[in-house]
Amino acid sequence: MKIETQLLHEGYTPKNGEPRVVPIVQSTTYVYDSTDDVAAVFDDPTKSLIYSRFENPTTDAVEKKIAALEGGAAAMCTSSGQAATLCSILNICQAGDSFVASSSIYGGTVNLFAVTLAKMGIECIFVDVDASEEELMAAFKPNTKAMFGETIANPALTVLDIEKWAKVAHANGVPLIIDNTFATPYLCRPLEWGADIVMHSTSKYLDGHAVQVGGVIVDSGKFDWSNGKFPCMTEPDESYHGIVYTEKYPFAPYIVKARMQLMRDLGCYPAANSSFLLNLGIETLAVRMDRYCENAVKAAKFIQSTGMAESVSYPGLEGDKYYSLAQKYLPKGASGVISFSIKGGRGAAVRFMDSLKLASNEVHVADIRTCVLHPASATHRQLTDEQLAAAGIDGGLIRFSVGLENIDDIIDDLRQAFAAIDS
Structure with missing residues (x-):
């Protein structure tokens, strides 16, 4: 079946x-x-x-x-x-x-x-x-x-x-x-x-x-x-x-x-x-996951194209360190979550997130709505610097969870937030 x-x-x-x-x-x-x-x-x-x-x-x-x-x-x-x-x-x-x-x-x-x-x-x-x-x-x-x-x-x-x-x-x-x-x-x-x-x-x-x-x-x-x-x-x-x-x-x-x-x-x-x-929720999982993965690849490519991120992590992105493993274990897609470390560290990350309008700043992920989080300030706040480093997290790291909105609207929101910190 x-x-x-x-x-x-x-x-x-x-x-x-x-x-x-x-x-x-x-x-x-x-x-x-x-x-x-x-x-x-x-x-x-x-x-x-x-x-x-x-x-x-x-x-x-x-x-x-x-x-x-x-x-x-x-x-x-x-x-x-x-x-x-x-x-x-x-x-x-x-x-x-x-x-x-x-x-x-x-x-x-x-x-x-x-x-x-x-x-x-x-x-x-x-x-x-x-x-x-x-x-x-x-x-x-x-x-x-x-x-x-x-x-x-x-x-x-x-x-x-x-x-x-x-x-x-x-x-x-x-x-x-x-x-x-x-x-x-x-x-x-x-x-x-x-x-x-x-x-x-x-x-x-x-x-x-x-x-x-x-x-x-x-x-x-x-x-x-x-x-x-x-x-x-x-x-x-x-x-x-x-x-x-x-x-x-x-x-x-x-x-x-x-x-x-x-x-x-x-x-x-x-x-x-x-x-x-x-x-x-489970009954719509298949159609939702396809859309999450499709949106995430496009959003990850856009973030990468801006030149304003030190690094972009998304296993479904060609060139990502885990792309080959993702092709093996995740051939349908690598979920809708993107992590990227913004240039300028913690301060720039906070300004970027506070400038987003469509994406919600919330302690959640994998929602139908696009949401964003600063792990070092929230979910991983109790970790030591050594533990943060071991988990692949720095002060500029942003977790961006794409939702089911139109991808053009998601990218427009990213674009204006990057512009806000570049001005």
Whole structure:
């Protein structure tokens, strides 16, 4: 089935007399015929619904759709992309463990990994996104449990060599977790390139309209957890009736464990209405992503032509450092986000952004409307100069997210803003 058709039909098939769109089940609770029926569901939550802190019918339909779009076995939505990132690591790491991550990732993720998880006794070993196989292998420790990277990094726009990272991860017996937020399954399906777990901030392109904050984790169902490194998967979980996840749920043990342990305890599940809105966004993903990519290439070429940028980063631009990797992993396009470092540094960047009229200065990205952000002042403000440099960010860097407006209007806005700082 083509992805355009999947976007509309996966996850929810109405029966005779039922609504065509995914219904909003605005309920916290579900009724059972007997106490024994309730007990049976607590023994095995995959049999039915317990409570909307675990699962909701509206969200369940969206989870099934996203799992199908990514080619995975199962998915679990969360209340934010940050919650999805946190759960993706906590599901297999505990105090005393470590994991390897690309240094070229979202600033909030860097802080989560370097500060918050460190307080929990989990070490993140940061490596260069372009590290060789030998350098990646050298980063591993006996207690390393995973690798993590972004398909297209926010905001550096580096492209991860997924096959290389998957090869190293599997050589060390650990899964590769990929944040596929900017690419979406329409542009890239990391599981097909060897990744084991995929996650998204659904607040971005999957939603597309800036109306809900959410996240999702997708389990490929293919990673072999029985290599001795993951007793949390292969030994009885005493907190849940002694269940062994790989035995009870061999189709997707990772995501079932995440739901039964982390979602049960953390409760970071999205509301039904948020999932309904997310589904509406997903249904138009294919047509939106084509337009984003088309607009971004033209905008990137214009910015480059002005001579007012020290550098322009867009993987879909010929001559970009990551153009060849983008051609491999992102043949349909490289999303609608452009990063460029303006001549004159931080001061010039601020004047340029304040001169824009069509583009909104906001802490968001991947919207239907063009928006702009100064990462060093906002999303990456808590990072040290060294961390900023490792993430490919300087004071003049601007993240420009093209929307679905007419490209001539977007370019006219860029032109007048450049003129404002050149006057």
